[in-house]
Amino acid sequence: MERKILLTHCPDAKGLISKITNICYKHQLNIMRNDEFVDYDNGHFFMRTELEGYFNDHTLLADLDDALPAGSERRLVPAGNKRVVIMVTKEAHCLGDILIKQFSGAMQLDIAAVIGNYDALEDLTEKFDIPFHSVSHEGLNRVEHEQKMVEIIDEYQPDYVILAKYMRILSPDFVARYEQRLINIHHSFLPAFIGASPYRQAYERGVKMIGATAHFVTNELDEGPIIEQDVIHVNHVFSAEDMAKAGRDVERSVLSRALNLVLEEKVFVYGNKTVVFK
Amino acid sequence: MERKILLTHCPDAKGLISKITNICYKHQLNIMRNDEFVDYDNGHFFMRTELEGYFNDHTLLADLDDALPAGSERRLVPAGNKRVVIMVTKEAHCLGDILIKQFSGAMQLDIAAVIGNYDALEDLTEKFDIPFHSVSHEGLNRVEHEQKMVEIIDEYQPDYVILAKYMRILSPDFVARYEQRLINIHHSFLPAFIGASPYRQAYERGVKMIGATAHFVTNELDEGPIIEQDVIHVNHVFSAEDMAKAGRDVERSVLSRALNLVLEEKVFVYGNKTVVFK
Amino acid sequence: MERKILLTHCPDAKGLISKITNICYKHQLNIMRNDEFVDYDNGHFFMRTELEGYFNDHTLLADLDDALPAGSERRLVPAGNKRVVIMVTKEAHCLGDILIKQFSGAMQLDIAAVIGNYDALEDLTEKFDIPFHSVSHEGLNRVEHEQKMVEIIDEYQPDYVILAKYMRILSPDFVARYEQRLINIHHSFLPAFIGASPYRQAYERGVKMIGATAHFVTNELDEGPIIEQDVIHVNHVFSAEDMAKAGRDVERSVLSRALNLVLEEKVFVYGNKTVVFK
Amino acid sequence: MERKILLTHCPDAKGLISKITNICYKHQLNIMRNDEFVDYDNGHFFMRTELEGYFNDHTLLADLDDALPAGSERRLVPAGNKRVVIMVTKEAHCLGDILIKQFSGAMQLDIAAVIGNYDALEDLTEKFDIPFHSVSHEGLNRVEHEQKMVEIIDEYQPDYVILAKYMRILSPDFVARYEQRLINIHHSFLPAFIGASPYRQAYERGVKMIGATAHFVTNELDEGPIIEQDVIHVNHVFSAEDMAKAGRDVERSVLSRALNLVLEEKVFVYGNKTVVFK
Incomplete structure (x- = not known):
């Protein structure tokens, strides 16, 4: 059976x-x-x-x-585990969460490899016996940098590529290559605070909630089909840094819930929207 | 069609x-x-x-x-409006919410009548041209009191009877008469704080959240099939009275959402549980 | 004492x-x-x-x-009740909530009058023995229309003016006249979906949460100091109309919580932000 | 300074x-x-x-x-880092979260050691270069077992002892020894579902939300002063196992938020309650 x-x-x-x-x-x-x-x-x-x-x-x-x-x-x-490659920059909270979940069998995935444009998370990744590829963007143009990453990704033939706080904008070619297979966590409640420094923007606007959005990546910045969102309450006591710190828990929770939905094949992408059977 | x-x-x-x-x-x-x-x-x-x-x-x-x-x-x-009778004691927030929703066409119901064991809400009810029946329990035993209410209810032949903060315990006969048609809002997150004075109990326990539960009434006190629940955060600043005041907004929201689900026929009762197709 | x-x-x-x-x-x-x-x-x-x-x-x-x-x-x-004038257009849910709360002594306010640019809510207002002024904008320019409303408002000398789903943009002069005393409920989680039809925008963007924002009004559209915000989860099943319907409960809850904070003098306005002592 | x-x-x-x-x-x-x-x-x-x-x-x-x-x-x-010892049984999600947070400097603590009554989490702990002490309860009575753990704990002189899903009941002597320094995460929204198998109880009761409670441990089972609580929505689709799985994310979030509050000295214990300055 x-x-x-x-x-x-x-x-x-x-x-x-x-x-x-x-x-x-x-x-x-x-x-x-x-x-x-x-x-x-x-x-x-x-x-x-x-x-x-x-x-x-x-x-x-x-x-x-x-x-x-x-x-x-x-x-x-x-049904069953999907193979993924994870791309990161420096922040550990989303990657760490996925590593712990794989370790304890709590998520239907096999992490084939982690790619970072810095080596900040190499040590963490290798604790879990997963290959880490450091692909610095220093001295390379976008095409060259992405080309190096594509070679690594494609070698692993992943079902999905997860941007777990990968903080560089990707080219249309890269995005097109992994259409409907490229998942990002954005650290705001989209469409509020598109682009860089959303916590700084949130702080300056004086909002009373901050959030996170997991979405498929398309070639419109922070505009792809939304899979999952959530928010937490903040107040005047929070500095922009406090918001960023508190926001990290929402980011990893939202990414984790979105991944569960995608890995269990509960998400249809349709135009710029999703149909999600929870 | x-x-x-x-x-x-x-x-x-x-x-x-x-x-x-x-x-x-x-x-x-x-x-x-x-x-x-x-x-x-x-x-x-x-x-x-x-x-x-x-x-x-x-x-x-x-x-x-x-x-x-x-x-x-x-x-x-x-599909379409259901006929209901609402039973109340003295608190206006749940009844008021349903009256406003009927007034503005925001809920699929026709309020046939309101019955109170006090006349505190007569004035409010009649503002909306709905008959109010004051049926005091003073000087009557439970059977006699309920008998008078049953006569009124049955005259209106309601699809559902809503206990919108009706604060007296109902007899097994009354409950059996309206099986799966009798909906209550309990002012706690059941099964915590069953029985009287849940906000006082919550205050004394020092909980950090309080809630409300809408459920079908059965002959186990506060034990019927749950339709909907929600909570809000509280803290040490809240007295028992503050909790009660803050809780009223959750009560009416939870009752309102539960009624929408029931009136749109989205709820199956099954044993002591519900299947709810949101 | x-x-x-x-x-x-x-x-x-x-x-x-x-x-x-x-x-x-x-x-x-x-x-x-x-x-x-x-x-x-x-x-x-x-x-x-x-x-x-x-x-x-x-x-x-x-x-x-x-x-x-x-x-x-x-x-x-x-400490104690503040005097308010409420401005409305056609939707009953926020006004109805405040009326019920005043009726049951659950909010520290005295509603001096309601002003509508349609007479849709005259009947509801007068049920509660509160004067309703219908000031149609038909055939008037903005200055003339607002002048008529200002005359009525100022006669009542309110502490605060509440825009309870008043759906017209107000002129800089009007806003300046009631600086830090003019409170609006916007039907989105600001700064997402500024301007008209936020539920339609939310539907088209495929968001998984919708929200509401209560804020002081300034002369930047939907940009004043935020007092309170909240959200609810939605999904692909919701049409734009379903979102609007579900959103009404958040709108009135957020406005109600914001009013409680303002009426209890717990809000400082400071630049384009608020300090709120909950 | x-x-x-x-x-x-x-x-x-x-x-x-x-x-x-x-x-x-x-x-x-x-x-x-x-x-x-x-x-x-x-x-x-x-x-x-x-x-x-x-x-x-x-x-x-x-x-x-x-x-x-x-x-x-x-x-x-x-102000600054506190020294803690963590006690565990077999589940990795709470321990894993705290390890990642210490690794990335996101929590004000130094984990001196982890003690497990099984060795299931030894491998995970040692990845982070933290000593793991396996102290099996097999063949020992409660006093003997706890005596062995007390010796280890006291050697590290921790400010706090964290029960990160330690699944055995502790004796009054043990609890008294670490009064106001012993923090537990209980996998229900207390006081609902006290004792063993709260997710099974929640499933059988048919609740629509499940939660978690972080509290100081006293000698009343699951009755100590509550620090933090939270809940998530569930529905009829969730089996008891699904509830447990979904609940793990709430458990670790609630424990993490409670630890932040305690480590930043924002919590007063007072009788059976807490005063928490968020």
């Missing part, structure tokens, strides 16, 4: 749930959990089906292709 | 989603939203289906009864 | 707490609660002192003026 | 703030932050004063003793 996840999205039509679940039933697959959503504004249908049983992927997908309308997309992916 | 909600729950079996959605498809009903859940611990299946189209209730339900396993229960209810 | 609140702010210097509390002690006033804060970035000191006793305001303030450094500001205000 | 924290509590009396701040002023100490609170129910005064300057501890404390009423207690402690 195996467990796989079927992800379907297509233009909305009558009877889609019925058609898809009929096919699963016909294949004697047990539906362990099913979620669906119709975006009526855009006439689009999304369904995530957790299946258990003996799979013949080829005929299952062929049957689905016969039944579904033109323009449908479907994926059948095994 | 009408909109109705089909609520099905039954022992789990293979192919249930497929069977039910097939029948809807055959009846040319559009599924506007569908949610389902399987409780694997107890082998039980729940499904809520929002349908749009031209309904033949009789044949639709007959088709379902043919398809579903023994022990199934299904209801087909029209 | 009276209770008054002493609000002091001045350039920071050594011994300020000692000097101020010495004077209170000398006047045989009991300090019931004291809060202070130093903004070291700007070298500014803030203190709020709740006093109980027999007050000679004149000599107390004279003693403070002698002791405090140049550039100090101090106010001594009686 | 040094920074120290003066912690004073005593029976309430007129002029206390004035007297204490006068003495600080006389000693030419700068008050960087001051917080005070009067518990009027019990007539007790609390004050925390962050001071900067050149300290003569002996004369400062002598001056305070002269000025303060009988029954006063005051402590003057240096």
Whole structure:
């Protein structure tokens, strides 16, 4: 017996749930959990089906292709760990959290490698017997620097690339290469405080809450599809540095929750938005 | 075109989603939203289906009864306003909130009447042209007092009876009469601080959060199926009275959210728990 | 015995707490609660002192003026209800909440009057025996329209003017007239989604939380000093209309909490920020 | 220049703030932050004063003793890192979080040692070059087992002992030995679900939120003074195991926030409650 996840999205039509679940039933697959959503504004249908049983992927997908309308997309992916590469700069809190979670089996991932543009987190990474690649941007232009990182990433063939406080802007080419596979944690409640120094901006604006946003990266700065967000209360006692310190706990929690959702294949990217089946 | 909600729950079996959605498809009903859940611990299946189209209730339900396993229960209810009777004592915040929401069309209900064991809220209720029945418990035993209230309630034939800070314990007979239709707001985060004076108890325990719980009433004190809960942070500065004052905002919010869920038929009661499709 | 609140702010210097509390002690006033804060970035000191006793305001303030450094500001205000005028457009939820709170004695205010640029809320206001002034903007330019409202407001001499979902932009003259006395509820988590239709903007951006912000009004659109903010989680199921509906509960809660803070004199406005002693 | 924290509590009396701040002023100490609170129910005064300057501890404390009423207690402690010993069983999430925080300088502590009644976390601890003592309870009675741990703890002379998911009940003698220095994280929103298996209890009760509580340990099971609490929303989809998994993030966040408060000397223990100056 195996467990796989079927992800379907297509233009909305009558009877889609019925058609898809009929096919699963016909294949004697047990539906362990099913979620669906119709975006009526855009006439689009999304369904995530957790299946258990003996799979013949080829005929299952062929049957689905016969039944579904033109323009449908479907994926059948095994449940279980995904392979990731993590990119960092100097801050330890997000990377540290993911390392501890992998160590204790609390997250469905295998960290293939960590890449840093500084070596500040080399020591921490190697404590957990994970290769660390220090790829300094010093003396390189963006294309050259990214080229070196791409070579390393692609060697590991990761399912996802996680920007765990990687603090440099990435080029359109890099972003395009890992479309829908590149996840960032931004240290503000987007779309507030786009760009650099969001805690400084928050402090100067005098906000009473600060937050963090995990999102897929696109070529609009801090504008990709949002996966998860959260906030905490602050007040006049907080300096910009206090906000940054308090914010780190939200950042790692939001990134961690977003990763769980992505790794468990609960997220559809759709235009500049996500459909997330929690 | 009408909109109705089909609520099905039954022992789990293979192919249930497929069977039910097939029948809807055959009846040319559009599924506007569908949610389902399987409780694997107890082998039980729940499904809520929002349908749009031209309904033949009789044949639709007959088709379902043919398809579903023994022990199934299904209801087909029209979307739209439900009729309620509200029971109160002296506090205005929950009643006031529901009155304002009905006034501005923000909640799917029609308040048929308000019953108070004091007349403290008569004036407020009548501002909104809703009948208020003052049924004092003075000089009456519990059976007599409830008998008078039951006569009033039953005259209005409500779908639900809402205890909006009704501060007397109800008899098993009363509770049984309105099984799964009697909703209470308890001013604590149950199961903490069961019984009287929860804010006093919370103050004395020195908790850092206080909460509220909306639940269906059963004959275990403060032990019915929970619909919704929420909390707010408090600290050492709060007296028991301050906690009560701050708590009122949580109480009315939690009751209001619970009522929305119940009125939109998003809640299944199952044993001492609920399945809530938010 | 009276209770008054002493609000002091001045350039920071050594011994300020000692000097101020010495004077209170000398006047045989009991300090019931004291809060202070130093903004070291700007070298500014803030203190709020709740006093109980027999007050000679004149000599107390004279003693403070002698002791405090140049550039100090101090106010001594009686604890208790403040007089307010409320401005509205069509939405009932914030006004309704304040009306219910005044009705049940849950907020330290006396609503002198409600002014609407439509008459949609006249009926609701008058249920509570509060004068409603309908001042349509139809056929008037901004100056003329505001002039009519100013005449009404000033007749009531309110301590504060509350914009409880008043949906028109106010002129610099109007804003200047009620400086630090004009409180608005904005239906987003500022600085995200400034301006019109924030729920529509939030929907289109695909955010996972929506919020509300209560702030003093200045002549920068949605840019005044923030008093209070809060958020709720949303997801892909929410249409822009669903967000607006869910958001109303946050709006009224945030406005209500902000008003409590302002009415209890717990808020200092300082530059474009606030110091709030919760 | 040094920074120290003066912690004073005593029976309430007129002029206390004035007297204490006068003495600080006389000693030419700068008050960087001051917080005070009067518990009027019990007539007790609390004050925390962050001071900067050149300290003569002996004369400062002598001056305070002269000025303060009988029954006063005051402590003057240096700001900065505290020394801790951490006790664990098998779960890595709380220990891992504290290790990462010490590694990145994000918490004011020095971990002197970790003690486990299993060796499950030895490997993790030693990655960070911190001594791990495995003290199995197998074959020992409670007194013998605790005696072995006490010997290890006392050798390190910690300021605080942290129970980071140490899953055995401690004897009254052990608890008394580390009075007000022993901090526990309990995996429920106390006082709900006292004792073992709180997530199982929460699941069976069908609650819609689960939480965690950090508290000082006393000899009443899960009844010590609460420092910090928080909750997250759950629903019918969560099994008891899912609740435990989701709960781990709240546990470590709550413990982490409580430790920050304790390590920064912001917590007074008073009867069975705490006064916490956030």
